[in-house]
Amino acid sequence: MKRILPAIGLGAWFLARSLASCTGPGNDYSEYRRLPEGGWRYSDTLCFNPVHSDSLCAGNLVVAFSHDDSYPYSDLWLEVLSEEVEVSGGGIMPRRDTLHLRLADRYVIWAGHGLGPTYQFADTLPLRIHESGSAVRIKHIMRVDTLAGINQVGLFFVPF
Numbered sequence: 001m002k003r004i005l006p007a008i009g010l011g012a013w014f015l016a017r018s019l020a021s022c023t024g025p026g027n028d029y030s031e032y033r034r035l036p037e038g039g040w041r042y043s044d045t046l047c048f049n050p051v052h053s054d055s056l057c058a059g060n061l062v063v064a065f066s067h068d069d070s071y072p073y074s075d076l077w078l079e080v081l082s083e084e085v086e087v088s089g090g091g092i093m094p095r096r097d098t099l100h101l102r103l104a105d106r107y108v109i110w111a112g113h114g115l116g117p118t119y120q121f122a123d124t125l126p127l128r129i130h131e132s133g134s135a136v137r138i139k140h141i142m143r144v145d146t147l148a149g150i151n152q153v154g155l156f157f158v159p160f
Contacts (some may be wrong), residue, residue: 032064032154039146040153045081045139048155052132056085059130059159063099063138064122066114071149073142074104081137085129092134097125098141118151130157 029050050061063080078099083092101123104110112119136155140147 029157032152034152039148045137048136050157061125062156064154066120066151068117076101077141079141083134
């Protein structure tokens with residue numbers, strides 16, 4: 001009996017250490033915005049202001065959103081406007097990224113994950129150096145005035 005107790009304690013210690021090592025760097029900033037039930041209008045630009053623990057932070061921006069079965073298209077086009085710090089000159093340059101997200105295949109099977117009628121989808125933008133507090137703007141650039149079926153849009157900043 002005396003030999004079993006230290007073995008159980010040692011096993012519990014190894015289990016706790018292995019679970020603690022499974023956590024990644026996490027994200028430095030995340031925020032979601034709920035869209036109106038009437039739809040996301042073409043003129044509505046969502047503005048996020050990621051704040052980091054450091055004034056300049058290198059990492060990836062991740063755009064995420066959720067949609068339901070009423071979304072009428074198999075893809076989504078988004079425009080992400082941000083400011084990036086130049087490494088060489090130290091100045092700030094505007095950066096415009098266009099995301100083309102394929103949400104469904106030709107058999108209309110959704111690519112996102114989720115429970116029930118809501119699906120979540122995310123895409124990562126290339127590496128950038130982001131100044132804490134500078135604005136990141138997201139808008140849809142679909143060829144409709146009001147986009148139905150998108151429930152919320154979010155932004156994550158994952159530092160290196």
